[in-house]
Amino acid sequence: MRLSRIFMALTVGLAVAAMPTAAGAAQPQPPVYPPAEEVSLTVQPTAIFLGQTFTLTGTGFAPGAVTISVAISGLPNAAPAQGTARRSDGSAVAMSAVAYQQPQPAPTAFTVTADENGDFTVTYKPTRTGRYRFTATQETATRGTLSDSATGIVYPARPHRPPHGSGNLPVTGDSLSTPVKLGGGLAGAGAVLVLLSLAWRRRDRFGIGSR
Template identity: 70%
Template sequence: MRLSRIIMALTVGLAGAAVPTAAGAAQPQPPVYPPPVAALTVHPTTIRLGETFTLHGSGFAPNETVEIDVSISALPVAAPAEGTARRSDGSTVAMASVAYAQPLSAAPQPAPLEFTVKANSSGSFTVTYRPNRPGRYTFTAEGETSGRTASATGIVLPPRPTKPPHHDGHLPVTGSSLSTPMKLGGGLAGVGALLVLLSVAWRRRGRFGMGSR
């Protein structure tokens, strides 16, 4: 009888100890969120030399310093240029890009290939970048504290070629240069009219026998 009571007491004790554990396991656990993913965008993605990129980063640690590395590669030779040209037969053909050589005297300061920006309290930042030569620009941002990285690419095309002034082979006529031929023409017309009158008078004089003998 005592043995059965001991077994029953042990059973009740084990059951009581298991109740809190089961109750704790049944409570909802807080969700586990994955760490933020860093992102970097370039706007606009294609610009002309002399224009500016705008870089926007997000997903970095709050207020951390972000280092941005810039790598530049040449544009493909066979890359089509903007616009088309129309042939005499009516067909169209892609226009070839115009080579651009910048004078050494007007060469701008080289754009930095490495710089840092400060993220705000939400882990975002916005910065501008002005390239100094055509090419494909790859921007890679890395947070110094979080180690999160992101990259984006932008294209820099040569500047639009300036069209030379159109000439049709004739010099422009100005007011002073136009008045001179008009005056000269008027003088010649007057002299011609005077000669005609003298000729008519001379013929009449000869008709009436008034000429010299």
């Protein structure tokens, strides 16, 4: 009789001890994703001049849409006050108002499509100077959130320089017109003087002249 009571007590104790474990197992558990493959985003070249283009390349993503966000740091070049322009020495000069269309700024967020291998390539043309941080993000059902970032720098546009050895300014048609006209006038005056000289000699030869 006592032995049966001992077995009953052990059975009840084990049942009570197992209840928290069973309750925990019944709660919804967060999904467990398999180890994610390494994703990568690169920017080439890493530094450009304004007017040039970045090339963004992503690898290791899942096939489908990938969101690219762009964060820009660093202020653009200081511009002269409205209605003025800067000389080469840094001073400002007033200018009359003219119509000017501000270029559309480059997007700060856009979407690309990774191919069946999870790769993509896209170009991006900045419209202002500064440091650009590109972040590629993708939400997947089996791998969770995939993300990587890369940075590029945009410098002010390089000033235009003439080709080496072309220090002399080209001669235009307007600059040639004055020497041509002057030379033609001198040639005409010389021809008149020659004709007058020949006429004077003939006059003396035939005795024509003052007596």
